[in-house]
Amino acid sequence: MEHTPPEPVLALAHAAARRHHLHPHQVRPLPAGEANHVLALGEHLLLRVPRTPEHAHDLAKEAQLLPLVHAAGLPVPHPVEHHTTPRPHMIQTLLPGHDLHGHHPTTRLLTDLGRHLTHLHHLPTHRLTLTPHQDDTTRPHTLIRRLHHTGHLDPDTAHWLHTWYRHLETHLPPHPPEPALIHGDLTPTNLLTGHDGTLTGIVDWGDAALADPAVDFAKLPPHRLTPVLNGYLTTLSREDDTLTWRARILHHQLTWALARLKDPHPRPDARHWSAPPHSRLLALLRLFTTHPEPTWRALTPPD
Structure with missing residues (x-):
């Protein structure tokens, strides 16, 4: 189920979309996570905005370790941008496919x-x-x-x-x-x-x-x-x-x-x-x- 993020998060997403030459209409909220608001920016990018300062620390940790894991050949997102202002957020690549919730894995x-x-x-x-x-x-x-x-x-x-x-x-x-x-x-x-x-x-x-x-x-x-x-x-x-x-x-x-x-x-x-x-x-x-x-x-x- 998609969710409607708070207005400041939507404003941040629209600004990020413009920065990547995308129209605000290409911003699409995705199912809410426990730690982050998640929005797709077009077809290839994903914006994650932490809900709390603790979750912001976790996002900074991801920004540090994802390049290492990506370089090792694991199918993980690649961080594109990580910012701490005007509020912490990260833009990463949007991976194809859907999650396994409710599905039987092969x-x-x-x-x-x-x-x-x-x-x-x-x-x-x-x-x-x-x-x-x-x-x-x-x-x-x-x-x-x-x-x-x-x-x-x-x-x-x-x-x-x-x-x-x-x-x-x-x-x-x-x-x-x-x-x-x-x-x-x-x-x-x-x-x-x-x-x-x-x-x-x-x-x-x-x-x-x-x-x-x-x-x-x-x-x-x-x-x-x-x-x-x-x-x-x-x-x-x-x-x-x-x-x-x-x-x-x-x-x-x-x-x-x-x-x-x-x-x-x-x-x-x-x-x-x-x-x-x-x-x-x-x-x-x-x-x-x-x-x-x-x-x-x-x-x-x-x-």
Whole structure:
């Protein structure tokens, strides 16, 4: 659904259009994002205007890292202009295609996404001064005890969850993984596809961070993970333990799903798949009940 931006944002868009020799009638509002007002300028440019100062910082971060990611061959927008006055905004290239919200991605798209993530997670990051380190400090056993104490979990379920985590922990690496550049918000709404089902864009890099690479798989619906991970692992130059990677990803997915139980309020206006309070838990149920491959089944809790 398109939205009508505030008048100052429209005025900024019309000024940007004139600067690029476009008529104001060629300014077209696009679906609103949580962080930015988004408007198309003609057929090839996109204007993003942050809603808050915090979001302005995220946009500045994108302006710094997108050229690096673009140069690595990932299908991302290329920043054309980034300004801080009269209010922060960025003009970038408009990628073809539509987002995956409400659509079924092809296996080819998901596999290609995995290959691109391999390249992303191995980019040099020493020049990225605005990209924060993200450490997942959630302790799942503490979280389970709190959910039990507050009445969100019964004792038997809490015990079962502790058992599941202890099983996952036997497959985790002995030391924390080296931080890598991650997109941080790989929901279907930030993935673009063409009419032929190919991946045409990875957009909205405001949540990019230096973190455990497995975090990038935690915003994807679990039942879509297998082809993404297959593409990811086949691109690596070394042999990686498939079971270890799945354990790392499942550990994040399950922890985020349980953490959402503390905030059970629905958000009917949000477009991302994990906005409904119980979507993550139901998505894990879907993963383990729709004929998962043996590697996923090996990570279910023991009897």
